[in-house]
Amino acid sequence: MSAQLSRRNFLKAAGASALLVGFTPRGLLAAGYEDSTLNPFVRIDSDGVVTVILKHFEMGQGTSTGLTTLIAEELDADWASVRIDFAPSDTAKYKNLLFGAQGTGGSTAIANSFMQYRKAGAAARDLLVRAAAEQWGVGVDRIRIDKGVITDGQRTAGFADVIHSAARLEPNPEPQLKTPDQFKLIGKLKLPRKDSIAKTDGSAQFAMDVKLPGMVYAVILRSPRFGGRLTGFNADKAAEIAGFIDAKALPNGAGVAVYGKNTWAALKARDAITAEWDFSDAEMRSTGALIEAHRELTAAPQYQARALTTDAVQARLSAAPRTLDAEFVFPFLAHSPMEPLVCVIEPTASGVRVHDGCQFPTVAHGALSSVLKLKPEQVEIKTLYAGGSFGRRTTPTADYHVEAAMAFALLGGKTPVKMLWSREDDIHGGYYRPMALHKASIALDADGAILGWDHRVAAKSIVKGSAFESALVHEGLDHTTVEGLADTLYQVPNMALGVSDFLSPVPVLWWRSVGNTHTAYVMESLMDMLAHERGEDPIALRLSLLDRSNKEQARMAGVIEAARDMSGWQPGQKRGFAAHYSFNTFVAVVADITVEGNKVHVDKLHMAVDCGVAINPDVIRAQMEGGAGYALGAIMRNEITLDQGLVVQDNFPQYLPLRMPDMPEIAVTIVPSAEPPTGVGEPGVPPTGPALANAIFAVTGKRITELPMTTAGFSFV
Amino acid sequence: MEYQLKINGRMRSLNAEPGTPLLWVIRDELALTGTKFGCGVASCGACTIHLNGNPTRSCITPVESAVGGEITTIEGLDDPISAAVQSAWREKDVVQCGYCQSGQIMSAVGLLRQNPRPSDEQIDSFMSGNVCRCATYVRIKDAIKLASDTLEA
Structure with a gap:
């Protein structure tokens, strides 16, 4: 051991403990010792162990792996030895930069952390490099770090050997970040999940x-x-x-x-x-009456979600040679996470x-x-x-x-x-995905071109009356009720979107992908109906409604083509297709099914996703698989119904979860992108249900407009 | 009432009311929390343990029925099949939220003990009592096949 390393060990023994790197409440990079008031994003202990502090919780979506990847990448740490820890509740230091509050949701964890966590990692690396250079009396340009080992070409040191001198240096306020061609971990196909071991030996603490x-x-x-x-x-x-x-x-x-x-x-x-x-003051009605109340609310929309109003589009519809009309009904859904x-x-x-x-x-x-x-x-x-x-x-x-x-x-x-809570508490407990009813009337000319589109939605608002109202409700309209529809990327002429709030004591809540759970089903079913009406290939129809000079629409077209190509899609095949844009991520799905009588089996889903830079490709795949499975289980069989106000379902024997025999094979293509990373926890959900519905139509000729699909007489085996 | 249970190779004595599900004894009294509560009605498999080597839903198994038997929980897995299954779970990065995975692993180990080379249909059938709300089923199946291949090699 060199004399210098011995001196480091002496300092270590003298009590200096850990190098902390993070941000001040004002967002400036800061570094210091463990006894400082700084709440770090990364901590390097005197034994050299790197710990990433996670400002987002881990519910399975892979954030603990994703955020750790960002730090380890810029720090050039050894992946296998990096540990994780959850941040304390401290809004000033650990807020979600997109919310202004500390919290996880809306598939934002990676999007808001991408630069922040990289900066923290890069700042820590910069401190280590400067400390090592100083220690060895060489220029910083001589120092390299690879998998947690620092070297100047002749000597080597671990992080533990330099953290004490590093902690005395001022952090660089704008540390140099890697360029994408320098990435060793970001985008790497196989980076073991950070929570895998604890969750397979029973030691993970819930x-x-x-x-x-x-x-x-x-x-x-x-x-x-x-x-x-x-x-x-x-x-x-x-x-x-x-x-x-x-x-x-x-x-x-x-x-x-x-x-x-x-x-x-x-x-x-x-x-x-x-x-x-x-x-x-209690809800005493039964499900049938609740559906009827939604239907009545669509007669006179309370709010308008697009520039053209319901009244204005009606005039155009009355002159049209024909219309395509449909009504869709969606039940309440419980989330039922495995841990009550x-x-x-x-x-x-x-x-x-x-x-x-x-x-x-x-x-x-x-x-x-x-x-x-x-x-x-x-x-x-x-x-x-x-x-x-x-x-x-x-x-x-x-x-x-x-x-x-x-x-x-x-x-x-x-x-x-x-x-x-028990499972019965969970199923009975409300905070459901809102029941929703859509009515659409699409005016077509003699050639099937769209002249106008009168679309109406009734659902209970998720955020009205809550702390989130000011952020998500504008002029009375709760955007979560119509997201994915009001802002559809399809270039549809003369579309009006009227919205009414259903009122009930039944508490409702965002359910994985929020409003997109119903808006995507409706839009993608209508696209399929339009294609059928016009005798056109459903994929070709969608591509014709996208303007590729617009970046978002071009990316949407990109995933549609990727799903088409990976699945070998040919016009006229009896398969289902759907695509949707949500949480700044684009997903397209081709569904292959087998039908015998009314028994349906989903054989395979081909999913293409564009979520910007792919940080952890395997986590993205896992979220597409999981999102698809979560959607399928609900669309096939799940509903919470009320009988004179009493919830009919009690537990999994009535609220039937997706099980292994239901799960299709899933192929995922990640469309390469240099755009900033977006979320993947939710976007796999919205297009999966309508892809299945469109496959069922292609095979059986039956259009399912009331969910779950078992309501239409189908069973799933 | 006092019971003596053999769990993960050790005799443990504990107090419980007759009829108490083994799940709550294992979790609340013995603090072996790898075994999970998911539904309480043997419908999700999160509470799966081995009783005399057989995958068993501990949420509907009264404590007294386990007296004299050998109980194994996820914490007590210690044999080549279990090691292959746990290793395959990590290789395939099966877990998401992870809450159901102890039960999934206990069932998978039970399956491979009975049937070292299960077909896809046999895996589907045997594992259909274990629910994963994150829908990690594709990877669970892949991991079971990988473990089977590893043990065969």
Whole structure:
């Protein structure tokens, strides 16, 4: 060992610990020792271990691998030895640059982090290079780093050997980033996921796994109807259950918190409690009446989503020689992540610590401090792996955090409380994808050219009345209701889009890909109907409606052609096609199916995606596979229905999840792009359902306009 | 009531009410949290363990029925088939949210013990009780085939 390295080891022993590189609240690069107030994006410990601090949570979408790739790339770290850690709840330092708040959603994690995480990695590398150059008395241009080893051509050092001198240097405010031809990790076909090992040996920690000394378990007895209020309850029978601790009415009238010494005791005790409810403000209708109410709302749209109004387009329609008319009906859908909702709160010396697979720390933090009457700095959120979300873990009201906080406070605030949901709670629990009804009337001339398009949508607004209203509602219109339709890339003349808000106490929420879950199905079914009406190839029709002088439309045409070519598509084949643009990402799908009678099997999906620079191609593929599977399961079989306000489905035996025999083979082509990276968590969902619907039409001649597809008499095997 | 259970090769004693599902004993009392709660009605497979070597849904298995048996959880896997399955899961980067994967792996190990060379249809059939809401099924199937090939070699 050289004398210099020995001196480094001496410094290490003297207590200097870790090099931290990150940003100040004002977004400036900063570096320092572990004892500084800096919240880092990357930490290099005295043993040389690099840890990437993740400002986005991991629900399976691959962010822990993606963000780590950005740091490791610019830092030239050794991939296998880089570790990950979730950031604390701290909006100033870890906000989503596209939201202005700390949170994950809208397929934005990579898009907003791309430059930020690369800069942090590059700044750390720059510090190490300068420190090594200084240590060896050579110019910085002599220093190279490869897989975590620093060299000047003669000597080598690990990160541990230079971090102490590096931590004394001022970070370069604008460190040199790599050019794409220098990338070693970004775009690499096979980079093992960072969460793979912990999730295959049982050691990955989810909030459901938290166990603290003295912790009690709580479940909530909620109103069987949405909007019902608790008027009384009787827990006498629960008192006979071993392990039952107590039952207390929630202060907001939403239910009863039931406490047990273990999960089973809490669940059993809840079953033994009877409660009375005031249903005067509750949803009492059944699904048929709800659909009819949506239909009535389309008669007179309340809002207009495009420049041309419903009234104006009607005049043009009346003169048309023919029209193509269709109505589409979409059910409520539950998200049903595999890990039911759960939140653990424990008292600390200064306040509380919350254990959660926390998707939106800024919102959760605010709600928790408000309910617990604590200052924000008294609330600490420890983010754990989330067992799926699909949108469910981020409600504008932080619904389950509030429940957990009430349950914690009701017990005195001195006992750690784990508040968890059962699967039945999840299926019954609302926050569904909104039910939606579309009516479209497309005016055609004698040759089938589009003269005008009267499109109307009725659905409950997701964001009205919430903290997100000001950002997402403009002149009364909730953009999430019509995204993917109001801003369609197809060049359609004279299109009006009228929107009405359905009102109901049933709480609704974004569900993987939000409004695109229904708008893409409708638009892509209508494209197929138009092609059929005109005797034209559905792919050729779509390409004819795109103007390639526009960049987005050209990229859309690009994925359409990529899916066409990878699948060997020929006009006249009995296959399904759909494409959609959402979250700044373009996806096109060709579906191949086998039909026997009314039994359908999806054999294969050919998916082409353009998401800008492909950071982790294998994660992109995985998200296309998963997005397609999530869409198929719902489109085939899923609906939440109400019978006089009571949810009919209870658990997976009624809300049938996609299973392995349902899963098609999936081929994915990633269209090469130098554009900034966009999201992939959601965009695989929207085009998959209509691709299947169009395949079913091609094979059977039957057009499915009411979901799920089982409603039309099909079964899936 | 006090029970003695043999779990992952060790005798453990614990207190539980008769009828308590083994799942909650394993998770809440023994703190072996790799075994997951997904549905509570044996419909998703997240709670799959091995009881005397057979994949079993611990959420509907009363604790008393496991007395005298050998329980294995994901934490206790320690044999060539399990190693091949876990290694294949990593090679194929199967996991997404990961919450169901302990159960998937426990079922896959059970499958390969009974049938070292399963066909696609046999994999579909055996694994159809394990739900993955992230829909990682394509890779689960690939990983099972890779593990089978590895063990054959």
